[in-house]
Amino acid sequence: MYEVLKTILVEDLQLHDVDVRPDVDREGAGLDSLAMVELSMILSKRFQIEISDDELMGASTVADIVRLMEERSPRT
Template sequence: MTGDLVRILTDDLGLAADRLADDASLDHAGFDSLAVVELSVLLTDRYGIDVTDSDINSAATLGQLDLLITTKRTGR
């Protein structure tokens, strides 16, 4: 997982760092519906990318979420 995502998850969303692993599910990491919405807004505000709540919820793991965000940031 990229450092940017880890910082957002820990600093902005208040998720526990020890639960953040590439293969962790969003539920295991501590995501709830509010965290999904907050992450979507943060990604738009900070990086100008549109990652919907549905996009986030479709990621099975944090690693997949990281890949989704990286792909949207690079436009690939």
């Protein structure tokens, strides 16, 4: 799931590849509040993963966002 998130952050949100690592905090990765809103919409539309932007803002690191994605990912 980390690779999925990294692809979204780099390709869709135009963050720098070298800044997106599991251990980096949101600010270090370049994720401001607007980026979190966009990420929430992308996850919902493309992957049916429902995470509010407020929940994403509560995530401390990129790894925390990945955990939220894994928890909310629809089971097939």
